[in-house]
Amino acid sequence: MRTRRGCPRRPGRVGNRSGQQPQGAEARGAVRGSRSRRSLGPSPPGPRLAFVRLRYPHGNYKPFHDLLVGMTEILEAHHVTGDDCFVLKVAARSMSDLEAVTGRIATLGSVTTSVVYSSPLRRRAVAP
Numbered sequence: 001m002r003t004r005r006g007c008p009r010r011p012g013r014v015g016n017r018s019g020q021q022p023q024g025a026e027a028r029g030a031v032r033g034s035r036s037r038r039s040l041g042p043s044p045p046g047p048r049l050a051f052v053r054l055r056y057p058h059g060n061y062k063p064f065h066d067l068l069v070g071m072t073e074i075l076e077a078h079h080v081t082g083d084d085c086f087v088l089k090v091a092a093r094s095m096s097d098l099e100a101v102t103g104r105i106a107t108l109g110s111v112t113t114s115v116v117y118s119s120p121l122r123r124r125a126v127a128p
Contacts, residue, residue: 047091047092048091048092048094048095048115048116049090049091049115049119050090050098050102050114050115050116051087051088051089051090051113051114051116052087052088052090052101052102052105052113052114053084053086053087053088053111053112053113053114054084054085054087054105054108054110054111055083055084055111056085056086056108056109063108064086064108067104071101071104071105073090073091073092073101074088074089074090074101074105075089075090076088076089077089084112085109088105090102098113098115
């Protein structure tokens with residue numbers, strides 16, 4: 001038997017799953033809706049850790065320091081060499097909160113955000 005695309009159909013496979021229970025990501029709540037209208041579900045709970053690189057356009061650091069005082073989501077701030085001026089370690093409650101945090105940081109200059117997938121090495125003490 002052939003499908004509409006002319007490819008042989010595998011034996012034991014059902015072509016139409018309408019009426020069946022959702023499977024995989026849809027069953028876990030990560031994806032909602034039919035194939036034609038899927039949307040991502042809410043992100044799983046827990047903080048989102050990211051590193052935000054900031055290119056600061058001038059030498060007046062007062063607005064930057066004011067931002068650091070007012071944003072508890074920024075855990076660390078490092079003045080670095082290279083194209084970027086600062087590297088910030090940021091923790092947000094959700095992806096939408098991370099988007100808002102990076103948006104506020106971006107009012108000072110160009111930003112690049114790297115979201116942490118995992119941390120195989122969290123901390124290491126410097127050997128004496």
